[in-house]
Amino acid sequence: MNILYMFLKLLSLAPFEHARQHWVSQRITSIAIVILGLWFVYQLLFVLTSFDHPEVYAWASDPLNAIILLLLSLYAIYHAELGVQTVIEDYVATKRLRTYTLYLLRFLRVMVVVISFVAIGCIIKGGGASPV
16 A cells, blocks of 8 residues: 555655655655666666667667666656645745645646656657667
């Protein structure tokens, strides 16, 4: 149940969190971003020999790399939303405006998550720009 709830949070389908859950989520996502970010930096430095389009496309088309890139983007998007949510909750004075702004933020995150899924899906299927 806990894993399902965390996946729903990444996809913007879970409700807003209370302060303690929010704090824990910030810490968990930051740890995940550090681990996945180190993997990404390692891939850039030691796996990709050049950064020409066909090589990067082939690298990103590998299903394992695509899944890890998707996880990195989902955690980064969610972590960013948590930070902006904190700023909104602290500095927006009226409750009504705060609620509208939080739902706007949630909507924007859903849009970015959908774009991420579509982009990585196109790369895996080969539906994106074909390598030259």
